[in-house]
Amino acid sequence: MALAHAIMTALIDDDLSGYELAKDFEASFGFFWHASHQQIYQELHKLADKRWLNKREVSQSGKPNKIVYGLTRAGRKALAEWVYGETRVQAAKDELLIKLYNLSAENAGHISVEIAERRQQVMRMLYLYEKIRIRHYAEPDTLPVRHKGVYLALLAGIGQGEQFLAWCDEAQEVVSAVEKTGADTAG
């Protein structure tokens, strides 16, 4: 998909190295996009070839040098135009839900554990997002226009996460019940 544009978007406010981008990606759009560092490095090369990004090497003390990328004017223009093009959505692929389709008295215990694990993962993510929200978006009305958009994306992540937690609780009840009755009937 449009990894190129996701990368450029991450570079609107700050110039970043590939390594920094790879981490930022997880932290800031992790819940609706993921990209590995290998992918990011390759995309950065392509974008630099296209002159949508420029690069400069930055020496650091006690750390290896890094190559920092920034948007060029052409890059900003391309990004601004991209907003008007068609929007693609790739649905998440979640094996846990496929597993639920295979629920049985035998595997209910295992599935219950998996739901609990996922609940925790989502809790950790929510905790982070809430911290960001409180620190940077306490007064959304006063934000500059672009940051209002970022704020809305954050709200989408928080809403999704909270909804998922509620679902986990409901699922856990049903699966636990199966687990218990299964212990009686199964062998």
Added chain:
Amino acid sequence: MALAHAIMTALIDDDLSGYELAKDFEASFGFFWHASHQQIYQELHKLADKRWLNKREVSQSGKPNKIVYGLTRAGRKALAEWVYGETRVQAAKDELLIKLYNLSAENAGHISVEIAERRQQVMRMLYLYEKIRIRHYAEPDTLPVRHKGVYLALLAGIGQGEQFLAWCDEAQEVVSAVEKTGADTAG
């Protein structure tokens, strides 16, 4: 990812052709998995080679023959074991949220239209899921074990959809406000 296991899961209760599978996929796990017909046909060939699926040709009147696939005993066993393996999640990739990161007074009008379109898409999906829920899952307590799992997956889809609608309304308010003030300030 585990498209193979998603396909096998879709074949637990009914034997289906590639064409039917491609449609069922969208209808039943559409919100957490997508696969094109090309992908499905190729995967079906692989699964038949592995002897996890068997195939038989079915003649139809007034329609081309179809090749119907069913789970073999080996296939069912492989699927049952797969449940205990590690679970992968691939986060959704949503360009609309990337676009929101690029919100400006200029593009607010366009983004508002896109949010409205998406809201409608989700509404249509929810309408379908609610219909399925009422028809087949009115009394979840009385369902056979496996169907309780399917029901939970359905609830996940409905919950996610409803949360998304609420988000759309909030987003629409913010974006509309930007649009209006933008008309004043922009030239």
Added chain:
DNA sequence: AAAATCATGTAATTTGTTACATGATTAG
């Protein structure tokens, strides 16, 4: 007459993942 639905496929290309590679520094 055109478009949509039914039905299955191949080929080329793009994307994404896994494995491998290097090398310095810092924390436990």
Added chain:
DNA sequence: CTAATCATGTAACAAATTACATGATTTT
């Protein structure tokens, strides 16, 4: 001394998308 973090990359492979191909039937 081991693991983790910082930093960037290549190569091989797997997965997914796009484009192309065929052909009958049904609906508009």
